[in-house]
Amino acid sequence: MEKELLRISDLTTQFKTDQGVFPAVSELSLTVGRREIVCVVGESGSGKTVASLSVMQLIPSFASITSGEICFEGSDLLKQNKKKINEIRGGKIAMIFQDPMVALDPVFTCGSQIVEAILMHDRQPRKQAREKALDLLQRVGIAHPERVFDSYPHELSGGMCQRIMIAMALSCNPKLLIADEPTTALDVTVQAQILELLKQLRDEMDMSILLITHDLGVVAEVADRVAVMYAGKVMEEGDVRSVFKNPQHPYTQGLLRSIPHLDRKDGKLYSISGSVPSIASMPSGCRFHPRCPLANDLCRQQEPGLITSGAGTNVRCWKAEEQSKEGTVG
Ligand SMILES: Nc1ncnc2c1ncn2[C@@H]1O[C@H](COP(=O)(O)OP(=O)(O)OP(=O)(O)O)[C@@H](O)[C@H]1O
Ligand SMILES: [Mg+2]
Structure with a gap:
């Protein structure tokens, strides 16, 4: 079967x-x-x-x-x-x-x-x-x-x-x-x-x-597996352990940081600034770039494809692509 x-x-x-x-x-x-x-x-x-x-x-x-x-x-x-x-x-x-x-x-x-x-x-x-x-x-x-x-x-x-x-x-x-x-x-x-x-x-x-x-x-x-969607596209996808343990996309990382933790010493709750764009006004390049702390000119101009990262997830991010080429992860 x-x-x-x-x-x-x-x-x-x-x-x-x-x-x-x-x-x-x-x-x-x-x-x-x-x-x-x-x-x-x-x-x-x-x-x-x-x-x-x-x-x-x-x-x-x-x-x-x-x-x-x-x-x-x-x-x-x-x-x-x-x-x-x-x-x-x-x-x-x-x-x-x-x-x-x-x-x-x-x-x-x-x-x-x-x-x-x-x-x-x-x-x-x-x-x-x-x-x-x-x-x-x-x-x-x-x-x-x-x-x-x-x-x-x-x-x-x-x-x-x-x-x-x-x-x-x-x-x-x-x-x-x-x-x-x-x-x-x-x-x-x-x-x-x-x-x-x-x-x-x-x-x-x-x-x-x-x-x-x-x-x-x-x-x-x-x-068992998870796909992280942003503005109509899958940004990261993989088995749940890999994604939670070693998230490669800054959006996944942001979502995971936004989960409330009782043991956070400063008591502050993290949130990703900004909001999901409307379908009529998608940003150029990577859709997440206006909210991404790591965005550079390439991210603003060209959209990344979904690649297999060294951490075992599929990810749509120039930074992760760079890191996987260099053989470093995270
Ligand atoms: N009937 C519609 N007409 C025009 N745009 C729509 C319509 N339904 C959804 N959209 C747009 O499509 C995009 C995706 O909407 P969707 O309802 O799939 O989001 P969602 O991820 O399910 O959100 P939520 O978590 O609020 O349920 C949004 O930008 C939304 O504004
Ligand atoms: Mg919905």
């Missing part, structure tokens, strides 16, 4: 805006292996959601995928017809969207929504679907499935709603689960429980997970 489940290569997704047409995701390459948890991390506006919606081909009508391949189980999703994509979406690939309160319909009970999700892809008597829904609720750690089945979303806590969303996503036994910020709205204890649940489900259900987050704490908790 092939080790790779999903391989995104050179994906570019553009948005038509009042000011013109601009890419929100550029030349994105990313692979997800079987049973692997890959995290995409980056600040708000870096293109994480657009990238994940592109995989599902759920981008708005004024957006378009202009280049690239999205190979899933060996065939390019971008070359499939609508019917086939519909089968795969919510079949072999399931998605948990960024906002569970929007994704769950307030006028139907949670149970009936899971039942509908089951019936959409697998015709069966309603009674059987109900049994399956109750089983899924139990699987996602809900102690009283019968009670929760008959509840409306507003009657449940945020953590419970997130579990319902996960149960709905699992209803089709997906091979790949794409989860966009599944724990952002939750408090840290519930977040830890949901992350633990995702890891457990990966093992039990033989599933891969592409997890989108802006939180490096989440990455450290669950990821």
Whole structure:
């Protein structure tokens, strides 16, 4: 069996805006292996959601995928017809969207929504679907499935709603689960429980997970591999240990420095100055250069490619490229 489940290569997704047409995701390459948890991390506006919606081909009508391949189980999703994509979406690939309160319909009970999700892809008597829904609720750690089945979303806590969303996503036994910020709205204890649940489900259900987050704490908790995105591009990518231990890109280094540490003596919290540029005003050269403490003229003028660094990560940075040529790292 092939080790790779999903391989995104050179994906570019553009948005038509009042000011013109601009890419929100550029030349994105990313692979997800079987049973692997890959995290995409980056600040708000870096293109994480657009990238994940592109995989599902759920981008708005004024957006378009202009280049690239999205190979899933060996065939390019971008070359499939609508019917086939519909089968795969919510079949072999399931998605948990960024906002569970929007994704769950307030006028139907949670149970009936899971039942509908089951019936959409697998015709069966309603009674059987109900049994399956109750089983899924139990699987996602809900102690009283019968009670929760008959509840409306507003009657449940945020953590419970997130579990319902996960149960709905699992209803089709997906091979790949794409989860966009599944724990952002939750408090840290519930977040830890949901992350633990995702890891457990990966093992039990033989599933891969592409997890989108802006939180490096989440990455450290669950990821096998991580891709750091900035302004629509992958800046650094590698196995989670290498990236955390020996980050090569100044952006990754900045993100890691921004994690609060109790033992910081001065009590100050580091933050990267400035913000992610809008898609209509990308800087020249390296997109990160206006915020980079190490930027020089080359960084301002030319965009670096993604190269393999001596530290075992793939990195898009002139400085890291220089260092890897010199044989020094970090
Ligand atoms: N519907 C849209 N129309 C125009 N531009 C958009 C639209 N959706 C997203 N963008 C732009 O595309 C870029 C990437 O947005 P995206 O939502 O993917 O970011 P994100 O990394 O998911 O951020 P967040 O962490 O806030 O969810 C941003 O600059 C955003 O302004
Ligand atoms: Mg997003």
